[in-house]
Amino acid sequence: MITERLVGLVDRADRLLAAVPSAVPLLALRVALAIPFWRSGLTKWDGFLNLSSGARYLFEQEFRLHIFGQAFAYPAPLAMAFLAGMGEIVLPILLVLGLGTRFAALGIFAMTIIIQLTIPDGFVNFHLPWFAMALTLLVYGGGTLSADRLLGALFASRLKESAHPAH
Secondary structure, eight states, X not given: OHHHHHHXXXXXXXXXXXXXXXXXXXXXXXXXXHHHHHHHHHTTBSSTTOBOHHHHHIIIIIOEEEETTEEEEOSSHHHHHHHHXXXXXXXXXXXXXXXXXXXXXXXXXXXXXXXHHHOGGGIIIIIHHHHHHXXXXXXXXXXXXXXXXXXXXXXXXXXXXXXXXXX
């Protein structure tokens, strides 16, 4: 009898948790993934499109790509710093808005691969969660609480109206 009640309680709790709309965790995931990249992006700029001296130094002197047991200097380090800085500002904004979510997540995923090659020791604490979050957004998109969904619905209704104009 106690077992049946316990199973019933667990079943009800499971149904309640399953009733949470998927848009809520997808929004939380978009924000959670955006924050560390945004914060890092802010450190790369000293004004509009002006790389900070710290970013210049890191990409030219410190950062190395660790591939097959070797450490290689970044090719075109200032171009890489500029692209990283732009990506770390633009992609988080797109993620939070849910605008081009899958493409923004793909950009973050690609950046995380490069970050992993640059800082191999960060895999478990940082890069693995970023990979998982970006992969989830790649697969599921931004959800119903996203600009993607809003714009998709707007374009769909416009297409429907143009296909069947009112008399």
